[in-house]
Amino acid sequence: xxxxxxxxxxxxxxxxxxxxxxxxxxxxxxxxxxxxxxxxxxxxxxxxxxxxxxxxxxxxxxxxxxxx
Numbered sequence: 001x002x003x004x005x006x007x008x009x010x011x012x013x014x015x016x017x018x019x020x021x022x023x024x025x026x027x028x029x030x031x032x033x034x035x036x037x038x039x040x041x042x043x044x045x046x047x048x049x050x051x052x053x054x055x056x057x058x059x060x061x062x063x064x065x066x067x068x
Contacts, residue, residue, distance in 0.1 A: 024043060029044045030042060
């Protein structure tokens with residue numbers, strides 16, 4: 001686990017190992033979410049890169065009557 005320091009301007013540097021493993025790029029946007037007692041940074045991805053990310057998800061679930 002890496003530890004980062006918050007600068008006087010409330011900035012943090014994401015460690016290189018994490019940047020590389022998530023393929024983050026300079027200028028890329030991330031969503032900052034407070035979850036329970038922590039901060040989660042979720043990289044925003046272009047829609048073209050999202051293609052196929054749900055492959056293998058079951059689509060044969062029972063639907064409500066008003067959803068044909």
